[in-house]
Amino acid sequence: DIQMTQSPFTLSASVGDRVTITCRASQSINNWLAWYQQKPGKVPNLLIYQASILHTGVPSRFSGSGSGTEFTLTISSLQPEDSATYYCQQYNSYPETFGQGTKVEIK
Amino acid sequence: EVQLVESGGGLVQPGRSLRLSCAASGFTFDGSAMHWVRQPPGKGLEWVSGLTWNSVGVGYAASVRGRFTISRDNAKNSLYLQMDSLRPDDTALYYCARGGRYPGSGNQYYFDFWGQGTLVTVSS
Numbered sequence: 332d333i334q335m336t337q338s339p340f341t342l343s344a345s346v347g348d349r350v351t352i353t354c355r356a357s358q359s360i361n362n363w364l365a366w367y368q369q370k371p372g373k374v375p376n377l378l379i380y381q382a383s384i385l386h387t388g389v390p391s392r393f394s395g396s397g398s399g400t401e402f403t404l405t406i407s408s409l410q411p412e413d414s415a416t417y418y419c420q421q422y423n424s425y426p427e428t429f430g431q432g433t434k435v436e437i438k
Numbered sequence: 439e440v441q442l443v444e445s446g447g448g449l450v451q452p453g454r455s456l457r458l459s460c461a462a463s464g465f466t467f468d469g470s471a472m473h474w475v476r477q478p479p480g481k482g483l484e485w486v487s488g489l490t491w492n493s494v495g496v497g498y499a500a501s502v503r504g505r506f507t508i509s510r511d512n513a514k515n516s517l518y519l520q521m522d523s524l525r526p527d528d529t530a531l532y533y534c535a536r537g538g539r540y541p542g543s544g545n546q547y548y549f550d551f552w553g554q555g556t557l558v559t560v561s562s
Binding site: 363365369374376377386418422423424426427428 | 483497499533553
């Protein structure tokens with residue numbers, strides 16, 4: 332199975348800050364990568380697929396980049412409602428696997 | 439509006455069975471791959487099983503293979519997960535999710551819509 336490793340595990344930032352989360356795959360997954368946001372007690376929501384394509388309705392302050400084994404999710408200007416846990420997921424090969432999650436907190 | 443509504447969760451003893459259901463609406467169910475993803479309390483996400491629109495392609499996580507069976511009834515817009523020989527480490531919130539596909543891809547899916555989940559607790 333392809334292992335997905337996210338960093339950091341948690342981060343704390345202020346409103347308006349630029350925030351970056353990294354996701355590394357144990358082998359190349361081309362750009363078959365998705366990002367999800369999960370707020371406490373809520374359902375995961377798709378943010379980005381194909382590493383950089385924004386899902387419908389997702390604010391433009393979210394962006395994704397990368398290919399191969401290293402990917403990033405960037406929030407250009409952190410907002411209070413962005414407090415959540417973020418997961419990456421590879422779908423290059425079966426079984427689909429998720430990263431362990433990165434918790435984003437607002438200072 | 440896409441809606442996925444899971445049901446069938448509950449408290450069950452180890453070794454027993456449970457059947458989860460997912461009722462879908464708001465999209466072309468018989469044209470969509472469907473999946474189950476679970477999340478143990480306080481932990482991360484784990485893909486459990488997936489099924490192509492025509493039930494030809496089926497996949498299971500190694501942790502459930504041989505114990506869980508995924509199926510669908512396109513006439514009823516419903517997805518199912520039969521869970522046998524349940525273990526305490528199967529305790530989780532089970533989500534039904536639609537498989538999103540990038541044009542031109544094979545059976546490679548992200549999850550573009552999720553239900554609210556149904557909680558399965560395996561304990562004596």
